[in-house]
Amino acid sequence: MKNYSPLLPIIDWYLVLPIVFITGIGLTVLASINFNEFLTQSKFIGIGLIAFFIFSRIPYLIHLHLVKFYSLAGVIFLLLPFIFGTLTRGSIRWIEFSGLTIQPSELIKPFFILVASAWLFFRHWLWSYFLIFLLPAGLIYKQPDLGSALVIGAIWLGILINSKISFKWILLLIFFVGLFSPFAWHQLKPYQRQRLASFLDPYTDVKNSGYHQIQSVIAIGSGGIFGRGLGRGTQSQLKFLPERHTDFVFASLAEEFGLVGCLVLILSYYFLLKRLIQLINLCQNEFGCLVLSGVFSLIFFQLVVNIGMNLGLLPITGITLPFVSAGGSSFLALSISLGISHNISCSCRTNLPLAIS
Numbered sequence: 001m002k003n004y005s006p007l008l009p010i011i012d013w014y015l016v017l018p019i020v021f022i023t024g025i026g027l028t029v030l031a032s033i034n035f036n037e038f039l040t041q042s043k044f045i046g047i048g049l050i051a052f053f054i055f056s057r058i059p060y061l062i063h064l065h066l067v068k069f070y071s072l073a074g075v076i077f078l079l080l081p082f083i084f085g086t087l088t089r090g091s092i093r094w095i096e097f098s099g100l101t102i103q104p105s106e107l108i109k110p111f112f113i114l115v116a117s118a119w120l121f122f123r124h125w126l127w128s129y130f131l132i133f134l135l136p137a138g139l140i141y142k143q144p145d146l147g148s149a150l151v152i153g154a155i156w157l158g159i160l161i162n163s164k165i166s167f168k169w170i171l172l173l174i175f176f177v178g179l180f181s182p183f184a185w186h187q188l189k190p191y192q193r194q195r196l197a198s199f200l201d202p203y204t205d206v207k208n209s210g211y212h213q214i215q216s217v218i219a220i221g222s223g224g225i226f227g228r229g230l231g232r233g234t235q236s237q238l239k240f241l242p243e244r245h246t247d248f249v250f251a252s253l254a255e256e257f258g259l260v261g262c263l264v265l266i267l268s269y270y271f272l273l274k275r276l277i278q279l280i281n282l283c284q285n286e287f288g289c290l291v292l293s294g295v296f297s298l299i300f301f302q303l304v305v306n307i308g309m310n311l312g313l314l315p316i317t318g319i320t321l322p323f324v325s326a327g328g329s330s331f332l333a334l335s336i337s338l339g340i341s342h343n344i345s346c347s348c349r350t351n352l353p354l355a356i357s
Contacts, residue, residue, distance in 0.1 A: 010346050010349060010350060012275070012342055012345040012346065012349070014271070014275045014278075015272070015275045015276075015279075015338070015341065015342055015345055016342070017271075018268050018269070018271045018272035018275070019272060019323060019338060021268050022265065022268045022269065022272070022322070022323040022324060023045060023323045023324075025253070025261075025264070025265055025268070025324060026041070026249070026321075026323055026324035026325070027041065027042065027045070028230070029245075029249055029252055029253050029256070029324065030245055030249075030326055032230050032231045032233075032236075032252075032256060033233070033236045033237065033244050033245055033252050034244070034245050034326075037245045037326045040326070040328070041326050041327075041328070041331070043328075044327075044328035044331050044332065045331060047328070047332060048331045048332050048334070048335035049335070051332055051335045051336050051339060052335040052336070052338060052339040052342070053339070054339065055335075055336050055339030055340050055342075055343065056339040056340075056342040056343050056346070057343070058340075058343060059343065059347070060287075060288060060291065060340055060343045060344050060347065061285070061287065061288075063114045063118070063291075063340070064118050064121070064287060066114075067114065067115050067118040067119075070111040070114055070115050071115050073111075074108045074111050074112065074115070074136060075135065075136070075139070077104045077107070077108055078104050078105065078108060078136060078139040078140065079139065080095050080104055081093055081094065081095055081104060081143055082142075082143075084096075085143075086101075091143055091144060091145065092143055093105055093143045093145050093148075100328070101328075101329075102328075102329055103327070103329035103330070104329075105140045105143065105145050105148040105149075106148065106327070106329035106330045106332075106333045107329050107332060107333050108136060108333075109148075109151065109152070109155065109298060109333045109337065110295075110333055110336040110337040110340065112136055112152060112155060112156075112294075113155055113159070113291055113294030113295060113298065113337065113340075114291060114340070115132060116129070116132050116133070116155065116156055116159050116290075116294060117159055117287055117290035117291045117293075117294055118287065119132050120159065120160070120163045120164075120165065120290055121286055121287040121290060127173075129156075129160065129173075130173060130176075130177070132156070133152060133153060133156040136152055137149045137152045137153060137156075140152060144189055145318070146188070146317055146318070147305075147317040147318035147319040148318075148319075150301075150305070150317060150319070151298065151301060151302060151319060154297050154298070154301035155294045155297045155298050155301075157174075157297070158293050158294060158296065158297025158298075158300075158301075159290050159293050159294045159297065160173070161293075162280070162289065162290060162293035163286075163290060164286065194208075194209045195209055195315055195316050195317075196315045198210040198213065199213065199312075199314070199315035199316070202214050202312070211242070212242050212243070212247075212248065212316055213309075213312050213316060215235060215240050215241045215242065215248075215251075216241065216248050216251040216309075216310050216311075216312065217251075217311070217312045218235055218240075219233065219235035219236060219240075219241050219248075219251040219252065219254060219255040220250075220251050220254040220255065220310065220311065222234065222235065222255055223254040223255040223256065223257065223258040223259070223261075224258050224259070225258050225259045225260060226257075226258040226259075226260055227254070227255065227256045227257040227258030227260070227261055228255055228256055228258075229256060230256055230257075231256070232256065233252060233255035233256045234255075235251070235252075235255055236251070236252040236255055236256070241255075245325070245326040246320055246325045246326055246327060247306070247309070247316070247318055247319070247320060247325070248310055249320075249321055249324050249325045249326070250262070250265075250306060250307055250310040250321055250324070251310045253265065253324070254310075265324070266307075269299070269303055269322075272299065273296060273299060273300055273303075276292055276295060276296040276299075276341065277296065279292050279341065279344060279345050279348065280292045280293060280296070282348045282349070283344055283347075283348045284348070285344075285347075285348075288344040288347070288348065291340060291341070291344060292341055292344060294337075295337045295338065295340070295341050298322075298334075298337060299322050299334070301319075302319050302320065302321065302322050303321065303322060305317060305319045306319050306320060306321040306325075307321070322334055
């Protein structure tokens, strides 16, 4: 790297402020519905802040030299739950480390973005790019964690679409992926198939597979325009709403802050995503553009799926709401991703050299 100062003095407030505001909304909701989760999340926010600062100070092009390490370490990390994982609600997604519960499928997301972006940047064989997705997605699915596997797929596709590869080859690759869809259906766990079936008509199984969706819609509807008020939501406070601090935190927000609160949150996401799009157009380095595309896909996909799931418009997949849902691994992964994005932003806006030696 030549003439590159890692201590960039410029803060991209258009990127940072939406993150701070969204995180503040998340903490407010968590404090209302579960104070213990609020305290735990506050600790992880502190860790995430440190991670954001560190990765925002590392010249992003350095990651190109670490791709092989990230690839190997990522696969090993995803194998750890099968060896040391703790069984929770039928899944082995988590490992215990020094009193902390870590979810590898969340933490590998920013590094998957770097690996996938570097793969296309170096113009590796296109069909091998499919394997870049298949290996981590397959390991994550076997845990089983369908939601995170879908997020990996969304990141993979988002980076591919924004690459310089001919669109006809992209369509051909997507076509072949689509051929595996019937096979994928038969590989789903029985409870996953039941969730998909209940999505079409949740009232066919009100007490089991349809329960989450029904309670979520009730919570959102009861919030009205201005909400019931902080700490006054019946569905969330009386625990009728399952996973009220994670998967269905948007329903908790809607019940207590109403339509107005939901629109404020969505508007904050809009400013964050808009800034990422601006940076994609501003950055003149292809690798930087691909990384930003991956981060955009990560946040946008989780946002759309989680809100759609809460509204009953999409099947329940266990995908959390970025920066709002409780979850240390998810928050840390997002902090790393946006820390890298911030470094790219500073690099582009200061016209620093973008070539690697």
